[in-house]
Amino acid sequence: MFPASPALRRYNRRILLLSLVYAACLFAAVYLFKHHLIAGPLAWPVALAPAVPVIGFFVTIGRYLVEESDEYLRDQMVRQALIATGLAMAIATAWGFLENFGLVRHVDAYYVAVVWFAGLGLGACINGLAARRGAA
Numbered sequence: 001m002f003p004a005s006p007a008l009r010r011y012n013r014r015i016l017l018l019s020l021v022y023a024a025c026l027f028a029a030v031y032l033f034k035h036h037l038i039a040g041p042l043a044w045p046v047a048l049a050p051a052v053p054v055i056g057f058f059v060t061i062g063r064y065l066v067e068e069s070d071e072y073l074r075d076q077m078v079r080q081a082l083i084a085t086g087l088a089m090a091i092a093t094a095w096g097f098l099e100n101f102g103l104v105r106h107v108d109a110y111y112v113a114v115v116w117f118a119g120l121g122l123g124a125c126i127n128g129l130a131a132r133r134g135a136a
Contacts (some may be wrong), residue, residue: 007067022053080123087119
């Protein structure tokens with residue numbers, strides 16, 4: 001494995017920080033709503049708070065693509081993002097039609113992001129396999 005580029009180190013730091021913020025926001029929001037400690041207009045920003053760091057993940061990936069000067073590393077992340085996007089959109093579209101026709105239950109929309117992040121991991125695995133195949 002080669003050393004991480006400066007852009008990749010910044011990306012990793014940002015993702016770690018956003019992950020901590022996400023966990024804190026999610027736990028706080030769940031606690032407040034579960035114990036009926038919040039209502040009215042204040043409920044809206046509390047409910048949206050966990051979404052902000054998730055949106056930050058997407059911004060961070062975009063910043064990484066702009067900041068990364070190593071074409072190979074940038075290409076790897078683009079491939080991962082394309083795989084993630086294709087997987088998430090395909091599943092969301094198929095599920096939407098199945099749900100529309102009453103064949104499956106409703107799933108909360110934020111699961112599209114969960115599937116997208118799983119696709120990012122799948123893309124990393126595919127990148128690894130492609131790199132091994134090319135090295136063989």
